[in-house]
Amino acid sequence: MIATTLALGQLRRSPAAFAGPAVALCLSVATLTLFGSLFAVEATASGPVGGEAAGPGLMVIAGAFGEIAVVVAFFVVVNALGYALRRQQRELALLRTIAATPRQVRRLVRVQVCAVVLLTAVPGWALGSVAAGQFLSGLRRMGMAAPDLRLPTAPAPVLIPLAVALAATLVVALAASAVTARKFTRPTPAAALTASSTEHRRAGAPRLLAGIGALAGGVVLLRLAATRPPDELDKAGQAALLGSLVLLIAIALTGPFTARLLVAVLGVPVRAVAPGAGWVAQANLRGYAKRLSSAVVPVALLVGLSGTMLIMTNTAEHAAGADTGSVTSTTDVWLRQAELGMLACFAAVSTVSTLVAVTSERRREFALLRLVGAARPQVMRMLTVEAALITTVGVVLGAVVAGAASAAFSTAVTGSPTPSVPLSACWVVVTGAALLTVPAILVAGTRAVRLPAVEEAGGGRG
Known part of the structure; x- marks a missing residue:
């Protein structure tokens, strides 16, 4: 409860510090929702999904097209989160000096990350759904998808891509934050506070x-x-x-x-x-x-x-x-x-x-x-x-x-x-x-x- 209160308080006090990670996480959810929705289109289609011009199904197109985009999205998330957490190094070091344990500090960071992911879930889903519709329209126009294909409207095909996108983004974000937070909590409180005001010249x-x-x-x-x-x-x-x-x-x-x-x-x-x-x-x-x-x-x-x-x-x-x-x-x-x-x-x-x-x-x-x-x-x-x-x-x-x-x-x-x-x-x-x-x-x-x-x-x- 204390970690949650501190984490949410930090988000309220310094929303600009989390703007970059929020945008990156929103784009990550949107990207995964986009390609998850295309998989859902093919999975729920009652007839052929290919157009007159051809070839691979939506799953093949989404997989080949999306794998790089998803990796880039995760790369952007890791980079943005790492920098945002480094900006908090002094605050986290001060918590250590007033008896907060490394485990408590890492829990606070996890709560912050989870809160930002949840806040960006709905905007990311909305953006990804719109992008999926536009991409599917483009595929129909180019003859790579059947003219009658539409995004599914049933609850399960709509919510499953969001759930998968949210879970994958959360796993990546927590893994990235855990690595960064560990660097801050490993030194002694005094050493962490000193390091927060300087920068080591060597990696x-x-x-x-x-x-x-x-x-x-x-x-x-x-x-x-x-x-x-x-x-x-x-x-x-x-x-x-x-x-x-x-x-x-x-x-x-x-x-x-x-x-x-x-x-x-x-x-x-x-x-x-x-x-x-x-x-x-x-x-x-x-x-x-x-x-x-x-x-x-x-x-x-x-x-x-x-x-x-x-x-x-x-x-x-x-x-x-x-x-x-x-x-x-x-x-x-x-x-x-x-x-x-x-x-x-x-x-x-x-x-x-x-x-x-x-x-x-x-x-x-x-x-x-x-x-x-x-x-x-x-x-x-x-x-x-x-x-x-x-x-x-x-x-x-x-x-x-x-x-x-x-x-x-x-x-x-x-x-x-x-x-x-x-x-x-x-x-x-x-x-x-x-x-x-x-x-x-x-x-x-x-x-x-x-x-x-x-x-x-x-x-x-x-």
């Missing part, structure tokens, strides 16, 4: 080892994609896309090291152009490597997944035009475009919510800068340089992943590791990443620096 060995393992797994998947025969284009594409996601997970795990290294390299020309703001921005980003990694990973996710899908689709279309033995149908292109839209939506939401949260919590830091003589325009110039560096690092990491995945796919489809790159579309992705990243940081930063400096500097971290 732990288990995290680095997990990152290396994910990197190896991504390479194996790309190798598998590259060795698929040309007539198994869909399998090659799914393996390449899954491989790109695993590589992005490796970047997330090794992010504090990788991002700091890139900032050190890219910061050299930035310091030459803007000596004052550039030096402070680079020092901030390198000094807070975990915060930098939290900001960079969503940008890399957006660029990596979108770039991979665009380049693979373009390569397949060119292969179809050059080789009569290779076929890329209109329906295949439509499915890839729909998948690209969903993945881009996930990555964009993750990017904006994470960057706003990362910037907003730096209110005390900005206040201290102003108290030692920095004017608000100087703080905003520093933030602008930081935003440019974060965008560049994220784009570089995402481009490397997209290049590796599309090269593997091109090898399978054309026999050459050189894919057909749609430069204009890729520039749209890069521009979109910049338009999401820079304004999100600057808007959140503008709101943060407007607050009274003395009041914010004297308070705890926001």
